[in-house]
Amino acid sequence: MRGLQTTFEAAKTTLTLIFLFYASWSDYKTREVSNRVWIVFAPLALVLSLVELLLYEPSSLIFFGVSFGLTSVFALVLFYSGGFGGADSKALMCLALALPFFPEKLVVPLLAEGASPLSQLIFPLTVFSNGVLFAAATAIYMLLRNLIWHMRTGDKMFEGNLGAQSFWKKIVVLITGSKVSVTKLKEKWHVYPMEDVEENAEDELKRKLVVIPRDEGRDATVERLAKAVEARKIEDEVWATPGLPMLIFITAGLIIALLFGDIIWIIVRFALG
Numbered sequence: 001m002r003g004l005q006t007t008f009e010a011a012k013t014t015l016t017l018i019f020l021f022y023a024s025w026s027d028y029k030t031r032e033v034s035n036r037v038w039i040v041f042a043p044l045a046l047v048l049s050l051v052e053l054l055l056y057e058p059s060s061l062i063f064f065g066v067s068f069g070l071t072s073v074f075a076l077v078l079f080y081s082g083g084f085g086g087a088d089s090k091a092l093m094c095l096a097l098a099l100p101f102f103p104e105k106l107v108v109p110l111l112a113e114g115a116s117p118l119s120q121l122i123f124p125l126t127v128f129s130n131g132v133l134f135a136a137a138t139a140i141y142m143l144l145r146n147l148i149w150h151m152r153t154g155d156k157m158f159e160g161n162l163g164a165q166s167f168w169k170k171i172v173v174l175i176t177g178s179k180v181s182v183t184k185l186k187e188k189w190h191v192y193p194m195e196d197v198e199e200n201a202e203d204e205l206k207r208k209l210v211v212i213p214r215d216e217g218r219d220a221t222v223e224r225l226a227k228a229v230e231a232r233k234i235e236d237e238v239w240a241t242p243g244l245p246m247l248i249f250i251t252a253g254l255i256i257a258l259l260f261g262d263i264i265w266i267i268v269r270f271a272l273g
Contacts, residue, residue, distance in 0.1 A: 005052060005055075005056045005105055006105045006106055008048060008051070008052040008056075009052070009103040009105050009106040010103075010106050011048055012045065012048050012049065012052075012098045012099055012103070013098075013099065013103055013106060013107075013258070015041070015044060015045065015048070015098060016045070016094075016095060016098045016099055016254065017251075017254070017255075019037060019040075019041040019094070020091060020095075020247070020250065020251040020254060021251060022037065023037050023087060023091060023247050023251075024245065024247045024248045024250075024251045027087060027245035027247045027248070028244075028245055028248060031190050031215075031243075031245070032087075033087040033090075033247070035090075038090040038091075038094055041094045041098075042093075042094050042097055045094055045097035045098035046097045048098065049064060049097060049098060049100065060101075063100070063101070063121065064100045064101075066121075066122075067096055067100035067101065067121065067122045067123070067124070068093070068096040068097060068100060070122055070125075071092055071093060071095070071096035071100075071122060071124045071125065072093050072096065074092070074125065074128075075088070075089040075090075075092040075093050076089060082212065084246065085245075085246065087245075087247060088245075088246045088247055088250065091247055091250055092124055092127075092128060092250065095123075095124045095127060095250075095254070096122075096123075096124045099123050099124070100122070100123060100124070101119075101120055101121065101123050102115065102119040102120055102123045102126070102257070102261075103258075104120070107258050107259075109258075109259065109260050109261035110259055110260055111260050111261055111266060113261070113265070113266055113269050114260045114261015114262055114263075114265065114266050115261050115262070116261065116262035116264075116265035118262060118265065119257065119261060119262045119265075123257070126253075126257050126261075126262045126265075127250060127253045127254045127257050128250065128253060129253070129262065129263070129264050130252070130253030130254075130256045130257050130262070130263050130264075131246065131249035131250045131251075131252060131253030131254075132249070132253075133253075133263055133264070134249045134252045134253060134256075135244075135246070135249045138244065139175035139176065140175075142174070142175050142176060142177065142178060143174050143175045145178060146174050146178055146179075149178070149179065157170070157174070158170060158209075159235070160207050160234070161205075161206050161207040161208065162195065162207050162208070162209060162239075165208065165209045169209045169211050170209070172211040173194050173195075173209055173211065173239050176194070176211075176241050177194045177239045177240055177241040178239070178240070178241075179237040179238070179239060179240075180237065180238065180239075180240040181236050181237055182222070182225050182226050182229045182236055182237075182238060183236070185222055185225070185238065185240055186222055186226060190242065190243065191240050191241070191242050191243070192213035192214075192218055192240060192241050192242075192243050193210065193213060193218070193221050193222055193225060193238060193239070193240050194209060194210050194211065194213060194238075194239040194240055194241050195207055195208065195209050195210060195225070195238050195239045196208055196210055196221050196224065196225070197224050197225060197228045197233075197234065198224075205228060205233045205234070207234065209239065213241060213243065225238055
């Protein structure tokens with residue numbers, strides 16, 4: 001019987017990885033994920049989980065509901081606060097349907113201390129926290145890249161009006177963006193400007209940093225920057241971000257969770273001895 005339950009966990013894990021890999025690829029290539037992905041993924045995940053629990057662990061049905069409910073609330077709060085895209089929220093909720101708890105009958109983390117209480121009760125949040133760590137690692141890379149660029153060229157990081165922007169805005173830009181030519185910005189639709197320009201009544205140009213770029217208004221911002229470059233009011237390089245999809249980090253977070261467990265839990269346990 002245990003062997004058949006392991007088969008259920010293997011099927012759910014494989015299903016989840018297939019859908020997340022496809023969604024990540026689609027998000028990276030087009031910055032869109034069709035709702036059909038989640039329409040197919042969600043019911044398959046729900047049926048597999050319900051059948052498994054009803055056959056082998058009916059007492060865990062209430063915990064399944066708790067895991068899915070809390071994950072859904074968390075995902076929706078992130079979405080409506082602007083911290084998550086729609087596809088990211090749907091992916092997290094589908095993950096809660098497929099793998100509400102760590103699939104301990106299928107895999108054992110390579111690090112014994114990686115099996116945190118959170119992963120055993122609300123596994124999707126462990127996946128999310130691992131994904132956030134991956135996103136943080138890219139921030140370190142971007143910061144080092146910008147520092148190397150500054151030392152190599154000797155150019156100012158923030159010229160003109162940008163120098164008067166707040167310290168925290170500059171930090172966000174340094175860890176998420178880099179200098180990109182406006183020409184490249186016009187060609188690469190998935191790269192988002194992290195600065196904008198506006199002219200006052202005296203025809204003076206003011207530059208400002210944009211720490212949360214959005215799809216809405218992107219093209220208009222790029223056009224304003226292009227006109228400012230053509231008028232030689234600003235240099236041809238501006239701050240921009242590739243905006244890597246969070247789905248990629250969620251997928252990576254799942255793989256790491258399966259292999260090693262809850263990375264934050266491991267770090268905390270190591271720090272506390």
